[in-house]
Structure formats: structure tokens, C-alpha cells
Amino acid sequence: MTIAAFILGLIGTFTGCLALVIQWRTYCRDSAKLSRDAELEERASEPFFKWRGGGANHASAINRLDVYREFTNEGGAVTELEIMAEGGVQAAILPKQHIGEHETGKIELSKVGVNVMPEVTFEISYITRLNKRARQVFVWPPNSGPKRKDGA
Numbered sequence: 001m002t003i004a005a006f007i008l009g010l011i012g013t014f015t016g017c018l019a020l021v022i023q024w025r026t027y028c029r030d031s032a033k034l035s036r037d038a039e040l041e042e043r044a045s046e047p048f049f050k051w052r053g054g055g056a057n058h059a060s061a062i063n064r065l066d067v068y069r070e071f072t073n074e075g076g077a078v079t080e081l082e083i084m085a086e087g088g089v090q091a092a093i094l095p096k097q098h099i100g101e102h103e104t105g106k107i108e109l110s111k112v113g114v115n116v117m118p119e120v121t122f123e124i125s126y127i128t129r130l131n132k133r134a135r136q137v138f139v140w141p142p143n144s145g146p147k148r149k150d151g152a
Contacts, residue, residue: 045128048075051145066110067117073099078126085109085122
């Protein structure tokens with residue numbers, strides 16, 4: 001083997017390795033961008049419940065307190081909404097089938113045997129436009145409005 005053939009082989013090997021490194025770096029960059037895009041799309045599909053006014057009604061004849069709170073969805077449209085509350089509190093959400101962007105809704109909570117609603121933890125679950133079942137947990141302290149429990 002001549003020195004020229006050796007050098008050409010070495011250059012070819014180096015060029016091939018360089019091409020593989022370039023392809024690998026391009027793949028990593030594109031994968032990271034796709035991952036970021038998917039994360040942004042998922043985040044945009046989540047609703048954002050902006051709590052507004054509400055009220056209460058004490059039905060003394062049946063010793064039940066009913067409270068409600070209105071909200072506007074400032075995030076992505078969702079379907080199949082469900083609400084569950086802890087501590088013997090009955091809960092309902094309206095509308096249940098669909099809440100679009102900037103549409104309004106209402107949650108209603110009721111509890112028997114109280115004059116003041118205690119702190120309530122409740123969960124709203126829904127299906128996003130990405131067909132993913134997700135949930136948000138809220139705490140509603142007395143004399144205040146609901147707040148996301150997970151800090152968001």
C-alpha cells in the first residue's frame with residue numbers, strides 16, 4: 001500500500017465519521033425542537049380557569065349550604081368535564097360537554113349541616129384537544145377564591 005492510498009483511506013474514514021457526527025447533531029437538534037413543539041402544544045391545549053364572582057345560598061329547611069363560583073376558560077378548549085370534591089361536598093360543573101376558549105362556566109358545591117363552607121379541595125378533569133384525559137386540583141379556602149393546588 002502506498003502512502004497516497006493510506007492518506008486517501010484516512011481522509012475517507014475521517015470524512016465518513018464527520019458526516020455521521022453532522023447527521024447525529026442534526027437529529028439531536030430536530031428531536032429537541034419536536035419535543036419543545038409538542039410540549040408547547042400540550043400546554044396550549046390545557047384550560048386555564050380564571051375564577052370570577054360567585055355566591056351562596058343557605059337552604060335552612062333542609063340544612064344545606066350551596067355555593068357557586070363562575071369562571072372563564074382562558075386556555076385551550078376541553079370536553080367531558082367532571083368535578084369531584086372531598087369531605088362530603090357534592091359538586092357539579094356546568095357546562096359538562098364542552099368549554100371553549102374564552103367561554104364561561106360555573107362550579108356548584110353543596111354541603112349538608114354547615115352554615116359556612118369549610119376549605120374544599122376539588123378536582124376538575126377533562127379531555128384536551130389532543131385527546132388526553134387530564135386534571136387540575138384546586139383548593140377553595142373560606143372567604144377566598146379557588147386556587148390551583150399544584151402551584152400553577
